Amino acid sequence: MSSAPGPYERGRERDRDEEGRARNQRPRDGLGRPLPYDADGVPRQPEGVVRAPEESVAEAQALLDAGRPFHAHEVFEDAWKSGPDAERDLWKGLAQLAVGLTHSARGNTTGGARLLLRGAVAVSDWSTRTGQDRPYGIDVAAVVTWAETLAERLGREGATVDAVDAATHAPRLRGDTRE
Template identity: 30%
Template structure:
């Protein structure tokens, strides 16, 4: 099944975009297990970004920093878009939050990453 046709995909997007990070992680991880590259690496990046935000919610800035960095690394080959998503916007939001963490600033003052439709 094409990922864009998978009914779980829009549900996972909704969870991510609403900031339900743990639930988004679970939803995307279920999808990730069934994918082949390059979609598999992209979904893994999204899972890592969601888990990074779970770490942020729990005050684990080190874990969040590591996972945001890994997520960006896996996201980069899919830029600017894939699966109908604007990955450049996602990359920018995640990179801004990662830079804030690396500068000992509060990443939560920045807009959260969102999975938006590519134009």
């Protein structure tokens, strides 16, 4: 147990947003892990941003490519909270995929594999239910295959995998290949 004083014992006010809701303003690393208050972190993804669906896909892909799946999850979460109810399961499934990659990159490969599979099922079920296989350019079949393949690898290699590199293992949401 650490004997260092906590943020409130050092005279810090509780982190709150404009509406008074508690928010943790600690800096975070590229995988969303909290850092000490005085550390330099990566820029945080703003919450509650309403984007056009195509913008959400492009922003999330850029964050995934940069090895920041936790931040991509925030973009997908905004889309699921601000978008139409009929698309909620699509965006929620994509957020689960990003969180699965986050956990895998943090070294929680068992939990990561489970979330990858849960997200793959959610996205696939949504696609089957709606008959849409390329919503906003997202190649559902390719994303599901990516998630299942990575989850299988994590399950097969188990304890021998410490973590995966998030940027190297990022999905291609639109199914295009890396250059």
